[in-house]
Amino acid sequence: MTIDRRQLLAAGAAGALLPAAARPRPATMRLATPMAPPRWAVLQRRLLAANAAACEAFFAKYVGPGDALQVFERWGANDGPDDAAEATNDWVTLHALGAPDRLLTLAQRFWEGHLRQYTAARTVEVPIARQGMYYREFPVQMDWQHNSEGLTTFNVMGMSAPRDPKLVERTRRYADFYTGRDPTVANYDSQARIIRSVLNGSRGPMLRRATPLDWAGDPFDTSAFHMEHGEQNYAQTLAHYDEYGDVVGDNPLNLQATTLGLNAYALGAGERYRDWALSYLDAWMDRARANGDLVPSFAALDGKVGKDWWRGVYGWGFSPRVPQTGSRENRNRVPRSITAFYNGLLLTGDREYLHLWRRQNARINAAAKRIDGVLSAPTMYGADGWYGWKPGPYRQSGFEIWYATQDPADLAAAGEHPWIDFLHGRNPAYPEQALAADLDRVAARVKLREEDRTTRMQRLADWTIDINPASATALIQTMTGGLHIARPPWSPTSPPQGGVPLHCRLRYFDADRRRAGVPEDVAALVHALGDRSTQVTLVNTGATARTLVIQGGTYAEHRIDSVTLDGAAQTIGGRDLTVRLEPGCGARLTLVMTRYANRPTLSFPWDR
Numbered sequence: 001m002t003i004d005r006r007q008l009l010a011a012g013a014a015g016a017l018l019p020a021a022a023r024p025r026p027a028t029m030r031l032a033t034p035m036a037p038p039r040w041a042v043l044q045r046r047l048l049a050a051n052a053a054a055c056e057a058f059f060a061k062y063v064g065p066g067d068a069l070q071v072f073e074r075w076g077a078n079d080g081p082d083d084a085a086e087a088t089n090d091w092v093t094l095h096a097l098g099a100p101d102r103l104l105t106l107a108q109r110f111w112e113g114h115l116r117q118y119t120a121a122r123t124v125e126v127p128i129a130r131q132g133m134y135y136r137e138f139p140v141q142m143d144w145q146h147n148s149e150g151l152t153t154f155n156v157m158g159m160s161a162p163r164d165p166k167l168v169e170r171t172r173r174y175a176d177f178y179t180g181r182d183p184t185v186a187n188y189d190s191q192a193r194i195i196r197s198v199l200n201g202s203r204g205p206m207l208r209r210a211t212p213l214d215w216a217g218d219p220f221d222t223s224a225f226h227m228e229h230g231e232q233n234y235a236q237t238l239a240h241y242d243e244y245g246d247v248v249g250d251n252p253l254n255l256q257a258t259t260l261g262l263n264a265y266a267l268g269a270g271e272r273y274r275d276w277a278l279s280y281l282d283a284w285m286d287r288a289r290a291n292g293d294l295v296p297s298f299a300a301l302d303g304k305v306g307k308d309w310w311r312g313v314y315g316w317g318f319s320p321r322v323p324q325t326g327s328r329e330n331r332n333r334v335p336r337s338i339t340a341f342y343n344g345l346l347l348t349g350d351r352e353y354l355h356l357w358r359r360q361n362a363r364i365n366a367a368a369k370r371i372d373g374v375l376s377a378p379t380m381y382g383a384d385g386w387y388g389w390k391p392g393p394y395r396q397s398g399f400e401i402w403y404a405t406q407d408p409a410d411l412a413a414a415g416e417h418p419w420i421d422f423l424h425g426r427n428p429a430y431p432e433q434a435l436a437a438d439l440d441r442v443a444a445r446v447k448l449r450e451e452d453r454t455t456r457m458q459r460l461a462d463w464t465i466d467i468n469p470a471s472a473t474a475l476i477q478t479m480t481g482g483l484h485i486a487r488p489p490w491s492p493t494s495p496p497q498g499g500v501p502l503h504c505r506l507r508y509f510d511a512d513r514r515r516a517g518v519p520e521d522v523a524a525l526v527h528a529l530g531d532r533s534t535q536v537t538l539v540n541t542g543a544t545a546r547t548l549v550i551q552g553g554t555y556a557e558h559r560i561d562s563v564t565l566d567g568a569a570q571t572i573g574g575r576d577l578t579v580r581l582e583p584g585c586g587a588r589l590t591l592v593m594t595r596y597a598n599r600p601t602l603s604f605p606w607d608r
Contacts, residue, residue, distance in 0.1 A: 028578045029565060035586035037541040040478065041523035043435035045541060047475060048099045050442045054469035055091055058449055059106050062087065062464050067113025070456040071463060073121040075129045076217030078229060078237060081118040081139055082150030083461035085111075086498065089152045090470035093502060096159040097475050098510075098517030104160050107153060125218045128203060138174055138202040143247075145314065145333055147201065148256040148499030155259050155499050158267055158602040159507075159554065160516045172269045175260035177202055179276040192303030193283035194250035195257065198313050206247055210313075215241035225460050230324055239323035246312050250299040252284055253314055253333055255340035256499055262343045263501070266555050266602040274347055281344045285356060293359040294381075297334050310381045317382030330380050330388045336497040338397045339485060345404055346501075346557055349596035354404040357397055361413065364394040403483055403503070406531040406595075419477050423529050431525055434474035445469035479518070480504035481526035481534060482554075502554045505534050505593075509605055511547040511578060516604070519546035522581060527588070534593055538579060539586030551576040552593055555600030556608075564590040576605045 064070045069084045091107040115137045123129040128141045139147055148155075154174075157167050176182040178200075180190045187200045197205035199214070206214070216238045222231060231237045261277030264270070287305045288295045296305045297315030310316035314333035322329050344353035367386045368377040379396070380388030398413030414420060419434070421427035448467045473484040482504025485497055505526060510519040518524060521542025528535040540546050552558030556575040563570050563577060565587055575598055601608065 030580045031585050031587045032582045033585055033587050035539050040431040040525055041539050041541055044523040047435055047439055051094050051470055052099045052103050054442050054446050055103055058469055063110055067109045068117040071459040071461050072457055074217045075123045075126050075133050077146050077215050079460035079462045081133050082146040084114050085150040087464045090472040092153055092156045092160055093472050096516040123218050135202040140203040141199050141201040143198050144253040144256040151499040158263055162602040168267045171264045171267055175264040175273055178257040194299050194303050195254040198247035198251045209245040210247045212238045212241040215244050224458050228462050236323040243320035244313050251297055251312050252295055252337035255337050258340050258343045266600045288356055293363050295334055332380050335396045338400055339497045339500045346600050351405055354401050358401050361394055431478045438471040438474040441471045442469045479524045480506050481529050504554050507551040507554055509549040511549050522546050534591045537588045540581035543583045545583055546581045548579045549576050549605045557596050557598050557600050559594040559597040561592040
């Protein structure tokens with residue numbers, strides 16, 4: 001029997017599953033035990049500062065008049081507006097961790113500037129973008145691998161600026177391109193519970209067969225540019241998309257649009273955004289269950305899945321020919337949609353949204369066979385059955401499944417990773433090594449910028465992505481116990497996916513300055529994660545007392561039940577607690593938590 005999670009949570013909101021949002025009286029602790037600054041703490045503070053300085057210099061070089069990115073503007077999936085929007089990836093996240101306010105200001109300026117830039121930019125031959133590549137400040141028509149990449153910065157702005165009225169209005173508008181509420185855009189069919197095409201946006205869905213031109217953009221001379229995919233001329237760029245025509249109907253990548261619904265709800269825009277996101281996600285849950293626990297890559301315009309469940313662009317059977325080599329390349333992007341199922345987990349607390357993916361992996365591994373004596377699992381499925389065999393078990397998205405469930409049975413499929421070893425007490429040097437590596441990464445990106453002699457007319461929109469110095473992975477892991485899915489390769493089983501919210505165990509706020517992020521001089525290290533427990537060390541490396549708010553999760557979705565300091569437990573029973581850190585003092589805290597116990601909100605603790 002299918003469970004209606006929306007009804008389940010309506011009851012849970014007033015009961016045990018998801019407690020009401022009312023917060024108990026804020027709990028306050030005082031840490032007054034002297035602690036010499038650990039090396040990891042010094043490295044954290046140094047990395048925050050290095051990121052801020054490097055990003056400021058990047059902005060000065062690559063962002064010009066009108067806060068526009070200094071590149072040759074094109075439409076297309078290879079080097080289009082989504083790549084331009086990615087130029088400041090992780091800047092807002094760094095601010096939300098504790099980097100200076102200037103970084104948030106620059107990221108916001110760039111977002112506004114690039115909106116103006118690509119609203120003004122027009123195609124000549126591609127029909128949909130002749131009146132602007134953006135319409136109503138959103139891509140006119142593109143797939144959600146690329147739409148979500150272009151929203152990587154936008155989708156985390158609420159962490160630092162949840163009261164920004166422009167952010168709230170835009171999030172609502174963008175979401176309503178997909179909820180069915182906006183009568184001018186027909187992307188969503190509420191009866192069939194589908195987004196009607198792989199290509200969709202502010203001018204609606206493409207309901208015809210796509211052409212290579214739709215994907216590749218107008219003809220241009222490629223000789224002046226670095227071509228990210230190795231094309232030697234425009235003809236090859238066009239030929240890259242020869243087999244990208246099958247776009248009518250729904251694809252699970254479109255579920256990335258539910259992040260807009262999640263954020264609209266978390267910003268206080270109303271219950272209907274949550275209802276829509278869950279209705280759409282649950283439609284795909286039902287399709288997957290009916291398909292033997294395999295998430296299909298195609299749903300017809302009536303919402304039904306047939307025997308050709310594997311078809312479509314970016315589907316299970318999508319292996320187009322590479323024009324440079326003539327060989328076929330497997331481009332199944334269905335696994336990337338797991339990040340959208342995390343939205344269901346955040347909105348309901350129901351682990352079933354990730355358990356489905358565990359069962360899918362088991363189904364795929366059940367099809368494994370020996371090839372040349374080596375047990376190999378498939379990664380693709382087409383008219384002739386499974387193909388795309390790779391040695392070893394299928395562990396795609398194993399890291400994300402384990403992080404959500406925290407089930408020891410899922411740990412093996414998460415793959416080998418030094419951070420996991422650290423969290424389990426086996427690699428104590430990891431935090432310092434990871435932070436030092438990200439400091440080196442910042443320095444390497446700075447060197448690339450300093451040595452870059454290209455001009456605007458020699459850069460496509462994707463040129464600056466690999467020069468952007470923002471390096472947040474080590475900070476996210478060590479400070480928050482969180483995932484950094486947007487930066488590949490961050491784990492051995494994780495496909496890169498843009499536009500994903502930050503998923504973390506703890507977030508921090510500066511109570512004195514009323515902003516997101518740790519206060520100046522403060523550092524935090526998450527030592528261990530369990531289903532019900534989190535261990536974190538806090539230290540004030542400076543000479544001034546600081547007041548810190550610790551919150552359970554990015555969206556305050558985790559309830560902090562109690563905190564133990566020096567063997568003494570204190571009941572909390574809320575979304576957060578306040579800690580006063582005396583100068584040069586620190587301590588290790590053990591938090592008992594109930595994960596995914598609260599409805600998500602982006603409101604700052606003092607505004608709830």
